[in-house]
Amino acid sequence: MTNKLNNFKFVFIFLGLFLTKTFFAQRKIASEAIFAVQPTPTPTPNCNNSSEIYKKKYSQQSFYVPKPNDPVITLKITVHIFKPVEDNGRWQMNDNSLNGLPAMKSLLDSITNGHQERFSAKRRATYSVENFNSPYISDSKIKYEITNIYFYTVPELYLSQNDFALFEHIEKIDATRIEEGMPLVINANPGPGHLSSYKGNAAIVTSMSPGDPIFCRSHLLHEIGHAFGLGHTYVNTGGGGSDWQNFNGACGSDDYLSDIFPNNNPACQNEGQATNKPTNAPCLSCYESSPDTSNNIMGGQRYNLWMSPLQMGRRIRSLHFNFENGRNLRRFVKDMESEHKSVLHITSNEEWDFDIQLYKDIVVKSGATLIIKCKVAMAIDGKIKLEKGAHLIVDGGEVTTWCKSGNWQGIETPAVKKKKAGDKTIEPVYIKLHNGGTITKAKMQMPIK
Numbered sequence: 001m002t003n004k005l006n007n008f009k010f011v012f013i014f015l016g017l018f019l020t021k022t023f024f025a026q027r028k029i030a031s032e033a034i035f036a037v038q039p040t041p042t043p044t045p046n047c048n049n050s051s052e053i054y055k056k057k058y059s060q061q062s063f064y065v066p067k068p069n070d071p072v073i074t075l076k077i078t079v080h081i082f083k084p085v086e087d088n089g090r091w092q093m094n095d096n097s098l099n100g101l102p103a104m105k106s107l108l109d110s111i112t113n114g115h116q117e118r119f120s121a122k123r124r125a126t127y128s129v130e131n132f133n134s135p136y137i138s139d140s141k142i143k144y145e146i147t148n149i150y151f152y153t154v155p156e157l158y159l160s161q162n163d164f165a166l167f168e169h170i171e172k173i174d175a176t177r178i179e180e181g182m183p184l185v186i187n188a189n190p191g192p193g194h195l196s197s198y199k200g201n202a203a204i205v206t207s208m209s210p211g212d213p214i215f216c217r218s219h220l221l222h223e224i225g226h227a228f229g230l231g232h233t234y235v236n237t238g239g240g241g242s243d244w245q246n247f248n249g250a251c252g253s254d255d256y257l258s259d260i261f262p263n264n265n266p267a268c269q270n271e272g273q274a275t276n277k278p279t280n281a282p283c284l285s286c287y288e289s290s291p292d293t294s295n296n297i298m299g300g301q302r303y304n305l306w307m308s309p310l311q312m313g314r315r316i317r318s319l320h321f322n323f324e325n326g327r328n329l330r331r332f333v334k335d336m337e338s339e340h341k342s343v344l345h346i347t348s349n350e351e352w353d354f355d356i357q358l359y360k361d362i363v364v365k366s367g368a369t370l371i372i373k374c375k376v377a378m379a380i381d382g383k384i385k386l387e388k389g390a391h392l393i394v395d396g397g398e399v400t401t402w403c404k405s406g407n408w409q410g411i412e413t414p415a416v417k418k419k420k421a422g423d424k425t426i427e428p429v430y431i432k433l434h435n436g437g438t439i440t441k442a443k444m445q446m447p448i449k
């Protein structure tokens with residue numbers, strides 16, 4: 001990496017070595033850029049993510065495993081294609097060309113709009129372990145959508161591996177393009193495709209062979225998987241980024257994918273063949289590698305379309321928080337109406353010391369108090385409903401919306417019976433604002449005390 005790139009953090013992990021050792025395997029996805037996946041948000045006053053409720057509930061990928069009535073969240077992706085001067089390379093603008101725009105659109109269509117990015121295949125594996133059956137969920141509740149495909153003809157950037165220069169060029173042409181959706185930047189650079197970032201937001205940079213749409217599809221799904229914080233299910237001798245090693249976290253810790261890696265797996269014969277034999281005691285699970293492999297989406301092989309429930313949970317979690325170390329993804333979620341039926345129930349006192357983006361209404365059950373010390377961003381027409389005897393305290397925090405095209409609804413409190421003249425009964429106070437706490441961009445104007 002050159003000095004110029006020092007302030008631009010990404011990590012390449014080349015798979016060359018691994019490829020040569022597993023030549024008999026299917027073609028692996030060329031990719032890589034990995035980072036710690038553990039929630040490590042940047043602490044701001046009131047928002048240090050240290051509360052018990054955060055650790056036990058909201059930081060857990062299992063909490064976000066999708067349920068049938070959960071809302072579908074759409075991730076916006078904007079495609080930026082760097083072309084050679086003569087329009088004879090990849091992705092020509094000539095619609096009659098085999099390598100032209102229709103082929104690109106057809107490729108992108110295969111992973112967007114509720115096609116293969118949203119619904120998981122069933123698990124298939126070449127090995128079995130007693131008492132291990134990963135639960136199957138079909139609908140991951142996340143889909144991708146392409147906002148636009150932009151072309152750039154810049155000879156010096158066509159083959160460039162300098163991500164930063166690519167992003168800067170796009171921004172210089174039109175700064176809104178880089179904000180419009182997660183950038184998927186395609187040129188003919190000879191390096192591996194990888195997860196990158198620009199100005200704190202996630203981005204992907206890759207080359208793309210027009211002659212192999214199946215590989216390209218698997219590759220794109222895989223790289224976008226990294227943007228959600230997913231790691232490989234195969235071994236990563238080149239560095240971090242392996243979900244099997246739980247990103248070097250302890251076996252069995254929060255982000256362990258127990259629904260992919262069976263413990264005490266006897267089918268670990270390939271572990272000894274790895275260049276640097278990784279250890280994963282005490283779980284004694286195996287990374288997946290041919291011949292003992294599955295069709296997991298992060299397994300690095302074409303046609304792989306199985307997502308485990310915990311992987312789905314992690315994907316959804318990553319759209320709630322901004323903790324992927326400078327790879328904000330939630331900012332690229334498409335505006336949507338809040339889910340009003342499958343809501344988030346608060347059944348006991350909770351103190352939120354974290355910044356969260358929500359897709360569902362909140363119902364604070366009778367007798368419970370929700371204290372908001374940080375930013376809570378609701379979807380369009382989202383509502384926080386307080387049942388009788390429930391309370392909301394915004395203590396230095398803010399309740400607002402994350403959507404740009406509409407406001408959230410506001411806070412609904414139980415109806416108060418009309419008073420007769422002279423009635424001295426004091427109305428209960430449901431909502432309190434402390435320490436500069438605010439409620440903004442709500443449609444309903446509430447009497448706030």
Ligand SMILES: [Zn+2]
Nearest residue numbers: 031032033222
């Ligand atoms: Zn990868």
